[in-house]
Amino acid sequence: MIAQLIFIICLALTIFFATKSVKRIVRNIGLGKKLDLSGNTSERIKKVVLIALGQKKMFARPIPALLHLFIYAGFLIVNIEMVEIVLDGILGTHRLFAPSLGGFYTFIVNVFEFFAVAVIVVCILFLIRRNVLNIGRFHKPELKKWPLLDANIILIAEIALMFAFLNMNAIDQILQAKGNPHFHTTGSLIFSNVFIPLYSFASENGLLIAERFYWWFHILGVFLFANYLPYSKHLHVILAFPNTYYSKLNVVGEINNMPEVTKEVKLMLNLPVENSLPSTEPLRFGAKDATDLTWKNLLDAYSCTECGRCTSVCPANLTGKVLSPRKIMMDTRDRVEEIGNNIDKNGAFVEDGKALYSDEYISKEELLACTTCNACVEECPININPLDIIVQLRRYMVMEESKAPGQWNNMFSNLENNFAPWKFAPSDRFNWADKLND
Amino acid sequence: MAKPPLMSELAASGNTPEILFWVGCAGSFDDRYKSVTLSVINILEKVGIKYAVLGQEESCTGDPARRAGNDFAFQMLAINNIQILDAYQVKKIVTACPHCFNTLKNEYPALGGHYEVIHHSQFIQQLLQEGKLKVEGGEFKGKKIVYHDSCYLGRANDIYEAPRSIIEALDADLVEMKRSKAKGLCCGAGGGQMFKEPEKGAKDINIERTEEAIDTGAEVIAVGCPFCMTMMSDGVKNKEKEGKIRVYDLAELVVKNG
Numbered sequence: 299m300i301a302q303l304i305f306i307i308c309l310a311l312t313i314f315f316a317t318k319s320v321k322r323i324v325r326n327i328g329l330g331k332k333l334d335l336s337g338n339t340s341e342r343i344k345k346v347v348l349i350a351l352g353q354k355k356m357f358a359r360p361i362p363a364l365l366h367l368f369i370y371a372g373f374l375i376v377n378i379e380m381v382e383i384v385l386d387g388i389l390g391t392h393r394l395f396a397p398s399l400g401g402f403y404t405f406i407v408n409v410f411e412f413f414a415v416a417v418i419v420v421c422i423l424f425l426i427r428r429n430v431l432n433i434g435r436f437h438k439p440e441l442k443k444w445p446l447l448d449a450n451i452i453l454i455a456e457i458a459l460m461f462a463f464l465n466m467n468a469i470d471q472i473l474q475a476k477g478n479p480h481f482h483t484t485g486s487l488i489f490s491n492v493f494i495p496l497y498s499f500a501s502e503n504g505l506l507i508a509e510r511f512y513w514w515f516h517i518l519g520v521f522l523f524a525n526y527l528p529y530s531k532h533l534h535v536i537l538a539f540p541n542t543y544y545s546k547l548n549v550v551g552e553i554n555n556m557p558e559v560t561k562e563v564k565l566m567l568n569l570p571v572e573n574s575l576p577s578t579e580p581l582r583f584g585a586k587d588a589t590d591l592t593w594k595n596l597l598d599a600y601s602c603t604e605c606g607r608c609t610s611v612c613p614a615n616l617t618g619k620v621l622s623p624r625k626i627m628m629d630t631r632d633r634v635e636e637i638g639n640n641i642d643k644n645g646a647f648v649e650d651g652k653a654l655y656s657d658e659y660i661s662k663e664e665l666l667a668c669t670t671c672n673a674c675v676e677e678c679p680i681n682i683n684p685l686d687i688i689v690q691l692r693r694y695m696v697m698e699e700s701k702a703p704g705q706w707n708n709m710f711s712n713l714e715n716n717f718a719p720w721k722f723a724p725s726d727r728f729n730w731a732d733k734l735n736d
Numbered sequence: 737m738a739k740p741p742l743m744s745e746l747a748a749s750g751n752t753p754e755i756l757f758w759v760g761c762a763g764s765f766d767d768r769y770k771s772v773t774l775s776v777i778n779i780l781e782k783v784g785i786k787y788a789v790l791g792q793e794e795s796c797t798g799d800p801a802r803r804a805g806n807d808f809a810f811q812m813l814a815i816n817n818i819q820i821l822d823a824y825q826v827k828k829i830v831t832a833c834p835h836c837f838n839t840l841k842n843e844y845p846a847l848g849g850h851y852e853v854i855h856h857s858q859f860i861q862q863l864l865q866e867g868k869l870k871v872e873g874g875e876f877k878g879k880k881i882v883y884h885d886s887c888y889l890g891r892a893n894d895i896y897e898a899p900r901s902i903i904e905a906l907d908a909d910l911v912e913m914k915r916s917k918a919k920g921l922c923c924g925a926g927g928g929q930m931f932k933e934p935e936k937g938a939k940d941i942n943i944e945r946t947e948e949a950i951d952t953g954a955e956v957i958a959v960g961c962p963f964c965m966t967m968m969s970d971g972v973k974n975k976e977k978e979g980k981i982r983v984y985d986l987a988e989l990v991v992k993n994g
Contacts (some may be wrong), residue, residue, distance in 0.1 A: 358919075551838040551892025555846035556807045563811040584805065611915075613922040613945075618938025667935040670803045670927030671887040676918050692805030705932035706804050713809045717795035717816075718761040719931055728791035730763070730770040734739040734777075 305387035305517075312521040319528035323600060326638040330593035336542045342543045345681070353680040359607070362427075365420045369456070372413035372420075373535060376463070379410050383517055393470075396482045404485025411467065411489035413462040421453045421460075428453075435606030440616075440625040445531065445604055452532045459519045466512035468493035468708050476502060534603035538680040541601040544594055545681035550672045550690040553689055559583065584693025587653045588634040591690060598682040599630035608674035608684055614667040621667035623674035623684035629659040630687060655691045665692050666703065742776050743788040753788040755854075756821070758831035758840065765915035768969065769832075769962040775987035776832050783868045787830075793820055797839040802837040804928035811847065814839070817978030818849035819990050832987060834961045835926075836887035840973040841893070855889055857898040857960050857986050864905050874993035881989075882954035884913070884945065884968060885920030899960050902986050906993055911952045921945050925963035946971025950981065951976050953984055957983045 335490075348354045353370070356363040385394050396403050428436050428449055435441075467490035473481040497505060527533050546552075564571045585591045608623035609615050615622050633654045641647050654660055668688045675683050695701045702710065709719045717724050746753055757780060763773040780787045795817055798810035800926025821829075831837050831853050839854035854862075863869035881903050889895045896917045903910045915921045924934065934940055946968055949957045957972070959965050969983045984992070 549842060549893050551888055552842035553802055555843065556811075559807045559811050560815075560847065563808060563815055567815060568813070569815070583807070611919065611921075613924060613941045614935070614937070616921075617924075617941050617944055619935045620937075621935075663935055666932075667926050667937075668920045669887070669924060669929050669941065671922035672891040673887075673919075673922065676891045689803070689805065692803075693807060694805075696805035699807065700807070702804065703932050706806075706928060709800060709804070709808050709928070709931040710806050713796055713798070713801055713813060717813065718765060719796060719800050720761065720765055722765045724792060724795075727764045727794060728742075728789075730765075730773055731739050731777075731789075731791075732757070734737050734774075 302388065302390045306622050308518060308521055309384065309387065311336055312524055315525045316528070319525065322526055322638060322642075323533075326634050327593050327596045328602060329589045329634060329637060330591050330596040331589075331693040333592040333594055335594065338547055341547060342545075345545055346543045348543075349679070349681060350538045352505055353679065355677075355681075359676075365423060366418045368413070368416040369424075370535075372417040372460075375413050376410050376417070376460070379407070380520065381462075383513075387517060388728060392480055393482055393484065396484055401485065404487070407467065407484060407487055408489070411464060411487055415489050417460045418457050421457045421679065425450065425453050437623075438606060438609060438622055438624070438629055440622055441604065441606070445628070448530050448532075449604070451526070452530060455519065455526075459516055459523070462512045462519065464490045465493050465496075466490075466516060469497055469509040469512065472497055472501070473505055473509065476505075478502070484629050498550040522610055531604045534601050534680065537597065537601035542681050544597065546683065550675050550683075550685075553670075554686075556583070556693070572733070580699070582694060583697040584695070585690035586655050586694045586698070588630055588637060589647075590694070591630065591654075591687060595683075595690070596634050597629065598629050598687075599634065599682075601680055602627040602631065604628060604680055605676040605679070607679065608682070611673040611677045613669055613671060613673065618665075619667040620661070621664045626660060626664070626684040626687055627682060630654060632696075633659050655694060660691060662695060662701065665695060668692075737774070737778060737781060741788045742779075742791045743826075744791070744793065746788050746826055750785075752825060753786040755785060755787045755828045755830050756824070756826045757787050757789050758797075758829050758833075758836055759789055759794060759961065760831060760833035760836045762965075763832055764794070764988035766962060766966070769965060769985075772832050772962070772965070772985040772987055775991040776830075778991045779860065779863070779869065780989060782950075783863055790820065797836045798843075799835040800928050800931055801818055801841045802839070802843070803926070804931075814844060814847050814849070816841065818844055818847055821849060821851065826851060828852045828854070830854050830856055830859045832960075832962070832985065834886040834892070835963065838888045838892050843962045855893075855895060855898070855960065857889070857902060858895065860986060860990055861898040861901045864902065869990070871902075871905050871993050872907050874906065876903075876956070876989060876993055878955060879908050880911055880952070880954040881906075881908045881956040881958050882913060882949050882952045884909050884923065884947055884949060884964055885917060886959065886964050887920070887922050887926050889922050889960055899958065899986055902990065905960055906989060908956075908989075911954055913948045915948065915954055921948065923961075923964040925967045929961050930966070942967035942971040943974060948976055950975060950977060955981060956989070957981060958986055958989060959983060960986050 316555055353367060382395050386392060392519060427433055467487050470481055471487060472494055474483050561571055604624055606624045612623050637647060640650055652658060665688055670685060672685060674683055712721050716722055757776060759773055762769040795813050795815060798813035801809035829840055834855060837853055837855045840851060883899055883903055900910055922941060934988055957968050959968055965983060965985060972978055972981050972983060
């Protein structure tokens, strides 16, 4: 009875804090500018199925993709077991479904155990890949301190949870064999069997305590992990789905139009201005801070799991420039979190003298290094678009701050005066044909 | 070769050509790329298609301005170009510049400019498929040619096969760099980089890419973009391989092949 009460309180606390986190993140993403991405449902669902669920883009790098698939499948499948564990916790039962499911129960728990083992093996390999092997994208400057710790916490937590799950099952089987009436037969669980010899010395009482210890360790671990997610890069397990759903449908070469500029340009050119163009001036052209970006950019930032595939293919980064597309996403998330916390603390945002486009977050030098080649966009397994953020920050830098590099300013004035980026007279534009006969 | 017909002249005589050849700024002003323009004209004349150019009425599409963050400059140019294109009732545009291609095709519609836009690699591929143009067995037969993907043709618009089909049609030995197609490495000139010095770093991007091209052992680096042309040519010069490796545009390969 007390155990049930404690369990229900823990579950309620988990749900309470998780709901709070969800609200916080939804609110923070909503701090971005409006952008209508409704419609095209079937095309969007197709993207989710192929890219998020089917992990199509992951398989451009087969080895990590296969390893990741085990953790991913493990996550989805082992979590089915949570239904029974939570019901047991609430009702005070033990292995609620074992009697009614019989042989199928044995089968399904064996499947869970297979994936539990796979998750442990892969997490160990991932720990080695990340911490021992010299894989460039795991050793960039933006991946020091918290991001590195975050990655390792996730891997170790997953190993610990699966280890607890397997040992819980092992002890259960020992107690079944001893004929303890509380432990209904599960059939032979072939992976946890391996752990049985570990407990050969233990008394029945000790086993009962150990079984409960692992059960509670596992479920409380899951509860804690669920509440760790919102603060971690691991949030991608959830946000990959909405993020691919709302990803760009047109070819990536297109950079979005700025209708607010269209209006001004048409007025300048004495052209009729359509009513559909935005009638109020925006606060600023382009983006200076995270809240000037669209909500989709912010969803991108929260969805990023910092794998660094983008950075590993970025031509600027590869040749030693400071730009790292992954850092663009990490900075965006950090800054919008900071703004969110500011709002929570003060009731409304109080100017803090900071901005996303600043030396503290994304610097001018980073923005200027981008070749808009779309390699980062192409590479992201869940269709995050760092380039879209870079362009919006460039727009602020150029149109609001007027801080384009001198050579760009020359290019702009050539475009305005000569209609070409180079300083050639427009009247010479057709001279290339001069040597052809009339 | 005859001087290409101007849109304004055709319009004055009540004619509308089937296609507009969009020359682009590099094709008009860059000494190296003018040769590409002439190669495209050569092909257009050879197949006898009705075409025209805008001549002095053409302006930059605005690509470098938009990518550098100056949407005012971009839209001034784009709106002006759309007015001219629409005045001539242009329906179909062929261009030898992937940046012009991308902008005309993907970014002009939001400003009311709707055209069928074709990159010259696609255009040549079509002509080859239709048998209007024949290239097999010429100068490049059996030669090792590596194709460098332009970002604005490849990743930006998913065009990977058209350029390669031309090289294959030449009976050349098409080879690939380690990073090709969707994984192709940028030449370093996109996003306004063409018009400024690179930011400080360990290496220039075009050198990284040229080294990769040289490693394939190809005699020719084929490109389909004026910026790539400049960057790869500079890279080859920098590596002092000018005697061994030539950089050619796809249209040039077709014309040179005879």
